Amino acid sequence: MASSDTAVRHPKRRGRRGPRRFTRRDVVVLGVLLGLPVLLDIVIIWGPTLASIGLSFTDWDGIGDIHWIGARNYENLATNYPPFWPAVRHNLMWLGFLGLVATPFGLLLAVIIDRGVRFSRFYQSTLYMPVVLSLAVVGFMAQLLLGTDQGVVNTVLNNHDDPIDWLGNADLNIWMMMLAASWRHTGYVMILYLAGLKSVDPTLKEAAAIDGANARQTFFRVVFPTLRPVNVIVGVITVIESLRAFDIVYAVNKGRNGLELLSVLITDNIIGEASRIGFGSAIAVVLLVVSLGFIVTFLVQELRGARDR
Template sequence: MRGSRSVPSKAAGRAGRRGPRRFTRRDTIVLGVLLGIPVLLEAVIVWGPTLASIGLSFTSWDGIGDIQWVGGKNYESLVDNYPAFWPAVRHNLLWIAFLGLVATPFGLLLAVLIDRGVRFSRFYQSVLYMPVVLSLAVVGFMAQLLLGTDQGVINTALGNESDPIDWLGNSDLNIWMMMIAASWRHTGYVMILYLAGLKSVDPALKEAAAIDGANTRQTFFRVVFPTLRPVNVIVGVITVIEALRAFDIVYAVNKGRNGLELLSVLITDNIIGEASRIGFGSAIAVVLLTVSLGFIVTFLVQELRGARDR
């Protein structure tokens, strides 16, 4: 019996003294392939064009002739002599505000209602998530069918066949209609993210809050919502990205003109349009990159500071 006891102890001692496992040549090759391919693809697809755009933004190039260095003239012309630039900036900022202050809270509200176990919750969840599978271009075509002046559903329902409201042609209305259409898709995405976060909240926290006398509203804002901080970070970043990359929905309606100017549309018009001003279009792309990074980095820093202070 003593001998049998000493064998495991010796084996355990040898296991404790055993150093870290060394990778074989095969392991190194496998790790190199698994890590190298994604890094290479990201460098080629993401960072390569990004750095190229930054460099080209200081040049004048039509895509065929020689590249000429112009310094900051593209940015000066963009700010001072390009009438569509500032309306596009305002529209992008308005898009961020609308998705962040209207669509995102509405998606959170839907998630809370479904999480409480209302009847037919599975049906509601499926119906509200369905728009997420549609591209914004399809949403734009659907908006044309609903809001068009020629037998549009909305004008027909309002009885305005003889004098229809130009929802898409009126520059004072079309930007709001497009943001509502984009919010229809964005709300379902936000709802699913928050619903997943609500399912992971410990029920004991709610029970403890109820015992302390907190009502439903106090329980949500003081107990449940603070625990959703990781989801808030994801939703905030996605909202900014969705707002700044909006392109196909306005391009499908009127090619992003007449009140629907966005920075993404200006980039496309200048780079692949008839003008082929690649350097100038790259300058707009750098502005869009700077705005997006400014929002996302600021939001992430604030959330990380809040998580560290807790």
């Protein structure tokens, strides 16, 4: 009886708790779980990034002394290095093709599958399968399909006497490589958008149908705006995939004869026959600035749009 009277007189005492104090074990666990990833990120990502920025202002072959030359690498890059501007153009073409062709096509496939077509599981698995392949493997597959010697495409076209040089012709090979890369990129985008579509509240579609909206209006005015977080992820992935493309063109012809990309120029200058680490670092910094420019602009626009809603 006394205990019940005490509980009545002090109703708040039973549920009151002070601030939780971390034990030494908690601090160690947090340090391991948070400290190690941050340390690895600094060592593997930000360390080499800052080192590349610093080396881009130097003349260094990786063995001798490091000589500070200021912005001379960037001046030579813009004026005295012929492969640079074609590589920039090819990277922008890659970005445009993935962003304007492959990504919308992946969204279209996600919408079709989300509507419950027959054998949807089979289509999902088949379309996603290229994602598990590296771009180097995709490049080797492109050689088997598009090669002039017993290539599948030339064999189907039955033009053995005058085969089309899909990979050697500088006017064609960049488009063939973008198609091959899009084959892999489309499946990735499809899965991301399919996951987003599954999370859309069905009542939103029902309300739009009650208001008289057709399927097209419902998607673009109701469903697609709710996919804004997925759009951010897909946009960032598209920029990264297009600007870091390297494996596929290097597997075909080492990134030459129409397949020059900034990533290939970085590799040729840093680990090529004439090692120019400072000059290659300058190209890497240009690629970093271009990537961050697209990604930051895209994120700011998407986040600003989400805030204004």
